[in-house]
Amino acid sequence: xxxxxxxxxxxxxxxxxxxxxxxxxxxxxxxxxxxxxxxxxxxxxxxxxxxxxxxxxxxxxxxxxxxxxxxxxxxxxxxxxxxxxxxxxxxxxxxxxxxxxxxxxxxxxxxxxxxxxxxxxxxxxxxxxxxxxxxxxxxxxxxxxxxxxxxxxxxxxxxxxxxxxxxxxxxxxxxxxxxxxxxxxxxxxxxxxxxxxxxxxxxxxxxxxxxxxxxxxxxxxxxxx
Numbered sequence: 001x002x003x004x005x006x007x008x009x010x011x012x013x014x015x016x017x018x019x020x021x022x023x024x025x026x027x028x029x030x031x032x033x034x035x036x037x038x039x040x041x042x043x044x045x046x047x048x049x050x051x052x053x054x055x056x057x058x059x060x061x062x063x064x065x066x067x068x069x070x071x072x073x074x075x076x077x078x079x080x081x082x083x084x085x086x087x088x089x090x091x092x093x094x095x096x097x098x099x100x101x102x103x104x105x106x107x108x109x110x111x112x113x114x115x116x117x118x119x120x121x122x123x124x125x126x127x128x129x130x131x132x133x134x135x136x137x138x139x140x141x142x143x144x145x146x147x148x149x150x151x152x153x154x155x156x157x158x159x160x161x162x163x164x165x166x167x168x169x170x171x172x173x174x175x176x177x178x179x180x181x182x183x184x185x186x187x188x189x190x191x192x193x194x195x196x197x198x199x200x201x202x203x204x205x206x207x208x209x210x211x212x213x214x215x216x217x218x219x220x221x222x223x224x225x
Contacts, residue, residue: 009039012038013035015027016028116137120149120152123136123169125160126161129147129156132154154169
């Protein structure tokens with residue numbers, strides 16, 4: 001029955017098209033009405049109703065699947081977004097932690113360099129090289145006659161401290177040089193005074209000063225030395 005109605009619908013509709021092209025108005029409308037009537041009857045058959053229910057169920061399932069798929073996609077995007085935010089937060093936290101650690105290490109190094117510099121400023125000229133290293137720590141470079149530290153350089157001769165680029169060390173060097181000049185000047189002045197004094201004294205008086213000159217007799221002559 002269902003198949004017969006379906007065949008009739010196709011035939012009636014085909015005849016409607018045929019007479020519509022032939023411009024036969026009477027038969028055209030007859031077959032149009034027959035097509036509509038047959039279609040209405042077909043929609044009341046169990047087969048059509050069953051197919052309608054199946055189609056509706058299929059549409060519902062497809063709609064449900066689409067909704068679930070959309071929900072899963074949104075959930076995935078949300079999870080991905082949350083993961084990205086978490087990664088950014090972790091990265092930011094790691095960066096902050098690293099920055100804080102670097103600042104702390106830089107501060108610690110700065111304090112260490114400060115005390116090393118202060119110890120170096122207290123060194124005495126003539127201090128042995130190995131004692132210098134023991135007192136202020138190992139340098140970053142040892143060139144034999146020069147020790148290089150982070151903020152200053154020390155100079156040595158015969159493994160003895162003779163100078164450096166620290167103002168406190170240079171001040172000691174300048175003071176030593178000034179003292180050596182003063183001692184030399186005093187010594188020269190003393191010798192000059194002795195020469196002037198000896199020039200005004202008789203020979204017998206000079207001979208009586210063995211701490212100044214000692215004399216030996218060579219035949220008839222006296223030699224001073």
